[in-house]
Amino acid sequence: MAEHPELSAQERAGKAFPVSWDQFHRDCRALTWRLNEVGPFHAVIAITRGGLVPAAIVARELGVRIIDTVCIASYDHTKQGDLKVLKGISADTAKLGGGTGKGLLIVDDLVDTGKTGRLVREMIPDAHFATVYAKPMGRPLVDTFITEVSQDTWIFFPWDTALSFQPPIRDGAA
Numbered sequence: 001m002a003e004h005p006e007l008s009a010q011e012r013a014g015k016a017f018p019v020s021w022d023q024f025h026r027d028c029r030a031l032t033w034r035l036n037e038v039g040p041f042h043a044v045i046a047i048t049r050g051g052l053v054p055a056a057i058v059a060r061e062l063g064v065r066i067i068d069t070v071c072i073a074s075y076d077h078t079k080q081g082d083l084k085v086l087k088g089i090s091a092d093t094a095k096l097g098g099g100t101g102k103g104l105l106i107v108d109d110l111v112d113t114g115k116t117g118r119l120v121r122e123m124i125p126d127a128h129f130a131t132v133y134a135k136p137m138g139r140p141l142v143d144t145f146i147t148e149v150s151q152d153t154w155i156f157f158p159w160d161t162a163l164s165f166q167p168p169i170r171d172g173a174a
C-alpha cells in the first residue's frame, strides 16, 4: 500500500467491486443471520457515515431500537488522512455497555487497513465488531463479516455511485 503514496487508495486498488442496493441489502441480511447467533445486543453503534446504512438494516432485523454513532473522518474521497473522531459514543450507550462495550454491536460497511476499526475497538474493547465486507489487513479486527475481497480491490457502494453507460468489454471496458 505504501509503494505509491502519490496515488489514492482507489487508484492503487486496481480492481473494482461494485455493489448494488439489492446486493448490499442481501449481504446485510446475511450478516444479521450470523449476528443473531451472537447477540442479544443492547444497542447498535454505527461508524459514520458508511456504517449508517448497514446499521439501519441490521438493527431492524435484530429488533434493536437504540442506535448510536461514532463519527470518524479519514478518507477524503479515496485518500486516507489522519483519523479524526468528530463524535464519540454517548454516555447513555457507554453505560449500557458497562464502560467496556460488553453487549454493544459496532457496525461498519467495511474494514480496509483496519485503522478506523482499531480506533473504535480501543474505545469499547468488549463490543462486538461487525462489517459487511473485509480486506485482509483489517480482517483480524472484525468479529463477524460476510464477504472478503482482496486488498487491491476498491468497493463501490450504491450510495456513492449511479447507473452509467459502459463500453462493451471488447472495446476495453473493465
Ligand SMILES: O=P(O)(O)OC[C@H]1O[C@H](OP(=O)(O)OP(=O)(O)O)[C@H](O)[C@@H]1O
Residues within 6 Å of the ligand: 047, 048, 049, 050, 051, 072, 073, 074, 075, 076, 077, 080, 108, 109, 110, 111, 112, 113, 114, 115, 116, 117, 138
Ligand atoms: O479500515 P480503514 O482503512 O480505516 O477504512 C475503512 C473505513 O473507510 C471508510 O470510511 P471513510 O473514512 O471513507 O468515511 P465514510 O464512512 O464517511 O465514507 C469505510 O466506511 C470505513 O469506515
Ligand SMILES: Nc1nc2[nH]cnc2c(=O)[nH]1
Residues within 6 Å of the ligand: 009, 075, 110, 111, 112, 153, 154, 155, 156, 157, 160
Ligand atoms: N467506498 C470505499 N471506501 C473505502 N474506504 C477504504 N476502503 C474503501 C473501499 O474499498 N471502498
Ligand SMILES: [Mg+2]
Residues within 6 Å of the ligand: 047, 048, 049, 050, 051, 108, 116
Ligand atoms: Mg466509514
